Amino acid sequence: MGIGTNVEEAARRLAAGEVVAIPTETVYGLAANALDPAAVARVFEIKRRPSFDPLIVHVRDVRAALEVTDSWPSAARALAEAFWPGPLTLVLERKDVVPDLVTSGLKTVGVRSPAHPVAQRLLEETGLPLAAPSANRFGSISPTTAQHVLDQLGTELDFILDGGPCTVGVESTIIGFDRERCLLYRPGGIPLEAIEACVGPVHDARQDAPTSPRTPGRLPSHYAPRTPLLLGNLDEMLEEYAGQPVGVLAFRSARAAHVCRVLSPTGDLAEAARRLFGALRELDAGRAELLLAEPVPDRGLGRAINDRLRRAARARTVDRDAP
């Protein structure tokens, strides 16, 4: 396994069918040539990801996206124009060149053009579409530095391309389409308000009747620290667990506790998103036996933060020891 900043080396390895962790502005991805089923199979294996959970395909731009997708609704074009490259994934009809494994047999494929300059250079250098989920074990906390990837998957993948810490810190917003209607599958790095300003009202598809776990957000155990996490009013919870070794994840103001991390003293939601996963990892690695977190304002990037916190918390009771 290698780690480094050499884009040409990463491109060469990807073209040879290897699995490479790559930086994006949201989180690090575990990338393989999207058109090579054997390479994609290794991504699932390394991540211990169930095969029913499809991967996002990363492309340079709209032109490259058109090589793997068909029939874009006009709203999809408007969104790509407004937010690509950037933290927005569009779920579109797929072309036959995309292997079934990438889409878990679905007729659609998620595509995104990442804004990270290193990811852009890599996509240019390889000329390949890159299938990449977040570079963490299935269900655990997403990596926002090369070190996070090294800590969890270092012995299993071929190369880590280090592009520094991720600047957005939460995964992409995922939007699907039902004819011209836009569907929100996962809140993320592009605020819902910005998307609605571009294409009008978006239907929150997370509330729809579940057909399978394949819609992001339906999987109960996700973004989960190993230490149990409770989400609620911090001061009330601190009173309840007084004297116990708890770790606190606060939005703006520190609390007296065994250990405490503050996401943004000024209440800046972008800063809070950037720090979220790193802070969760630090708290999880410490001696605290219980983590307490509070929701942040439910607007802008706050929606994505609250979504991840809710699922980290729910995972505790549902399936906290899942791989």
Ligand code: TXA
């Ligand atoms: O920011 C991101 O999106 C990061 C970086 C690496 O690009 N990637 C990421 O991938 O978060 P992952 O695999 O951890 O989450 C992608 C989600 C999955 O929950 C999957 O179910 C959903 O996207 N997805 C992919 N293709 C889909 C499709 N055709 N229909 C519905 N959901 C899809």
Ligand code: MG
């Ligand atoms: Mg993920």
